[in-house]
Amino acid sequence: MKKSSRWSLLLVALTAFCAAGTIIGFGTGRAEYDIVEQFKQAVGQKQMSDWHPPIVAVVWRCLYGLTGWIGSLFVCSALLYFTGVLLTAEYVHRRLGSRLGSLGVLAVSISPWAYSQINIPWKDTILTGALLAGCGCVMLIRRGARSKRTAVLALVAVGALIFATLVRKNAIAAVVPICFYLSWQLLPIAQRTMRKLQARSSAASSSLRRFVAWLAGSFVLIFAVGGAAVVADAGIARVWHVKETHQEYQVMLDDVMFSVPEDELNAADVTPKLKKRINTSRALCYERGVFYDAYWNCFGRGHGGDYQPIEESHRQGLEKLWRENVITHPARYLSYRWSVYRFYLTTSALEYFQYPVNTAQEIGFGTGPEPFERAVKTYVLDFGVEKLGFTFKPWFWLTGCVLVAAVALKRRRAAAAVLTLTASAFLYTAAYFPVIPEAHFRYTHWPAVAVSIALIAAFTEHFRGKSKRPAETADGPLREKTSAL
Template sequence: MSGTDRRWTIALRGAWRDGTLWPWCLAAVAAACGYGVATVFHPGYLSADSNTQLWQALGDEPVNDWHPPVMALAWRILIGITGDFSVMAAVQVALLWGTLWVLARLVWRRTGSRGLSLAVLAVGWAPHIMNFTGVVWKDVHLAYALLAVFAIALTVRELPRDRVRTRWALLVLGLLFLTYAALVRKNGIPATIPVFALLVLAAWPAPGRRRWLAAAGVFAAVVLAGSAGVSAATHPLATRVYAVIPVDDLVHVLTPDQVRSAAEQAGASPDLRDRLVAAAVTCQERHITSDGYLQCFPQSRPFDVTYLDRRADVVVRMWTQQMPKHWKGYAEYRARVFTKLLFQSNQTFWNGTHVNAGARLHPEVRRQPLNDTLRFALQNYVTGFARDLPMLFQGWFWLAVSLVLVLRRRPAGPYARELRLLGASSLLYILAYLPTAPESNYRYVYWPALAGTVALALIATAFVARRRTAAGGPDSRPAVLPAGRAPKAAAAGPREDAGAVG
């Protein structure tokens, strides 16, 4: 062996022993896992919604705000850079596994345990997380954007005081992810509030009222500016899609005769009145308990996304006039839909690419068929766990996890405050569906499932690290730290002395 090879060998062995090489090993593992998952999902599984947004992203259909224009715009930009629509699914996979690598690296630095850091990476292989990783859905975008902000906040919290520029760069990046999350799923805005607090607390561990107000003002301004920028870039057709919620309530709470009377009282046109009555009759006859606008409401062909835009005011007026009179029926109906979402979530696996009846699959998608062998392997993996461990795919379980995270008094390791806010984000997101859930669908609780899984993984690693330290095991040595930093006196407790930004 030459002298150069010997020096390289000695250097690598030393880097392995002192831990400086392990984060790069984690990065290699995360990259390999991400590549494998991306291969399974290539070129990306599309629903009818994402197929529509692909048409919009490619400029073959006008953008509308029935689905988030920011997602169509982001897809358009990515396609413009790469020339391939499959880049969106690849970016989703890369974002998830990149975020898990950041969290695994933080766990490694805290515990010095290679096994525990690998356990955090394993979250990406969990069946209730992997099932949607390559499905191009706004729910997936929301979940991964919020998780990225969580990882950024933890990273900022760990930076030394003198890394001011890095702190600000990461905080700006976190703010951009948070803004995207607020724009990509409007009913996800409540979930962004606790995650926004994570960013603020990462910058200033004990912010005063003025800093809170200033930070909130900046966040609101960035969201409004982002929304205006997306609108200017895409010029979306207005649909006022929020009107589907009162339509759902009206046709399920009122009888057909009551719907007719309510429509006439509110000044609805004969066409709207007749369609609402027909929807109430159809839902009643076919025992359809939710999603009345898409399942029961007579639709024109092709589907007119602007129909409600021209009639939303009348529909809302009907709702405000009738629901106070039928408050008991409204409460019962919403309780029925919400409990079904919590206890009977369907669609735990999205099996490929589908479009609505009468719609067309984009030609670009036809040119890149899915790998059926890998698709069926993934389906067997996910549905097997859904059969044996059904709670992983049910909203009640992740609601319970979020409640435990929010209410537990005992510290959950070094990230107790952060995990409590993560649980609050999940809790608010689930509760936001109480008055708005259109149907029972697992993707509606995908963010709470992801957040809860990551939280449980971090709590478990902290617990194992404490046990090993108490037993004087191999992981009782101080956590791995960059050169020049002194070891923390109490790595297991939440850090309250982090330097503020600036």
Template sequence: MSGTVDRWTTALRRAWKDGTAWPWCLAVIAAACGYAVATVFHPGYLSPDSNTQLGQALGDEPVNDWHPPVMALAWRILIRITGDFSSMAATQAAMLWGTLWVLARLVWKRTGSRGLSLAVLAVGFAPHIMNFTGVVWKDVHLAYALLAVFAIALTVRDLPRERFRARWALLALGLLFLAYAALVRKNAIPATIPVFALLVLAAWPAPGRRRWLAATGVFVAVVAGGSAAVNVATAPLATRVYAVIPVDDLVHVLTPDQVRAAAEQAGADADLRDRMVAAAVTCQKRHITSDGYLQCFPQRRPFDVTYLDRRADVVVRMWTQQMPKHWKGYAEYRARVFTKLLFQSNQTFWNGSHVNAGARLHPEVPKQPLNDTLRFALQNYVTGFARDLPMLFQGWFWLAVSLVLVLRRRWAGPYTRELRLLGASSLLYILAYLPTAPESNYRYVYWPALSGTVALALVATAFVARRRAAAGGTAGEPDASPTVPSAGRAPEAVPAGPREDTGAVV
């Protein structure tokens, strides 16, 4: 027995010294951190949106497409597997920390530095990232799905050519995550395009036109097929929620008299006409500058999600008839809402106990009350940083980070092209809110904040590794790894699959 223990001890010491045990240590650390975060948020912080979707997932109310049916379906599957609605928040924490572990492992392989790999893992504890980890929101699902695709693409990029099955399995997984991102947020399509390109370039470093067309066709087919499958499984009520945007524009750009005339010209029924006029009057009287349909539009109780579905064509016709005549007012209004989104952060912390007026938390939720001690500790942590470093919670900062990522032609380290595409995804996602933002809410820039933070962490680790190498020591010393050469030389990249890593720019 003593000899067996000695052999195990020797093997463990050797694995620690040569670095082969460190990725597993990172996995243990990531699992512990994810469990701790999930414990803080248990059983999950619910917003009015997620409170509604919980009822849909449990079958207590019909699914509708006001909120993504794919998210209700995913939650339903998790509940059937685990028997507990808290499994969704736990899955979110597992997704984030699992993805960060993949990225930290890649940094370890590239630099051989335990400290730098831990720095990437620590992104999960950043206040502007951790604040929503356990909030069941479609914005969080979008962010974590896209980040997972990014990590998968970097992994595929570094796989040797002979790992054929692993490469295609990872690419298929990345495609599924990307399709989920496209389905879980209606305005996510612009953000998915650069991430899709990143996935394709990980498979083929220089794809020709045919490969681009074939890959695009497969992606479109997967998204369309996924949407059809979700519709079959959930049979969602149609709401045509997109009509909320023209309602918002009309009641804020036009005067109440102009709204009345526009409704009559477009052939609106008396009920829609009167509600539109009332919404314009209410917004004007109460100085409500956005989100007119939910804040000003007269609603019956319970809330009728199908009201706009029956009148969306008329609302759109009103918009197309009036906005060209009032283009200046429209541009001014949209600029006002967009700048508020960029410069006035809102809801940097969500405490998980609020629902819409006239609604109530699902009966299952009070059975597992939130831990108030942990909730207030998290709130103090997040709001303290929001006070001292407000730019972390504001859209303008992450818009600036996205622009820098896109415009800089070369970054330290091997991921120049990938970082530019990640920045492009964030940039397109933010700009997509210019004509559509309903209000100022930090969750609308959560994906740019997450992707920007990860990108900055990767840039910083590459810069530190290069400085260490230039200073004459190995990047990983004293945390040496078998992938790190002797002192005085820059660390070599691991095999990068089917191409040489040149850091070339798209």
């Protein structure tokens, strides 16, 4: 057996060990109100709704039907995450020729900031696993190689990206760079297929054609992924009679309540009942010192699983207020949105969920072996949050996107993969600007994992040492001037 194959087996064994330890150690996984709500929908105790992604409830329903175990979604989430980790580690080993770098990928995958969210099957951690698996498949494609392996990797990657988009709607921002990368990997195959139909031309026009073809292929993939997600979501809604909750009105409510002055609100042409409700709720929010997520904090819904939509009688008024009193004052709107986004960038909450909420314990969620739980709590909270608190702040990873991308451009090592990961993380974080609801660290899980792995890939030459043979790099062409397409 070749040394490279033996090392691949070692990576599989180490990743399997981490996955098994995580699954056994955390038992059923943690659960809070969102998870409890989705479990009740999965087992038919509540009507399925689009408050949280219906695809998660559908997957859980299938898993629970097969296993009868409440922790099946957590196991699926953990396995998806570590599959993505293994694929990216194998990329660093096979394509970049760095064994130490591949171990670095495994190490950062269980770093305090990455491991802190793995014990709960948030849609955010499921998203991280799906995006990581998709990226890993794209990275492992040998650029321009026409083979069954390439076709399988490309199809699995597209499937993972569609699933990621179904899991979280704003994931499309993170998916875009990965589609560009996949298009770049497959471009030589498309060129060879079309070569007989192309007339000979100058090198300049040929280069322009390649660039246009790359862009066209990228947008085709983006629309294919987005379109497939929309069709699948509509199919799920029809088959499982998914209830619409109109969450977009939550965002409108925040914008109206905290950016429109009271006198302007009172003069608006909406029902007196809505005006009174907003004014009363705003005063309560300010009294509690919060200026975001008004639906839960002060509008009257409260916590505990009451996922009912804003009253239909208020929706038309909110939409009218948002259209006539919010977006017509862009400076005021941007000022408010920046204040919330800045709070998100500099604050961190729910870094580690230690115990299931009471309602979760009542239906069967529990903790794992006590020594493991105590060790992970010490590792994540006492070491990670206390000693490395900056790694749990979104601003750190947003800055890291730019710095790591700059390193990749300068050194020309694994540039395509690194730029894909950092761009995906950056766009995903930036996309929260108009909609960020809370300062939970789970919203930053994908950027933290993506930038951590990108950093390892960017410095692979330091891990290679004296290698007797060049790495089988899929990103090698980026070192040449012609690689810019």
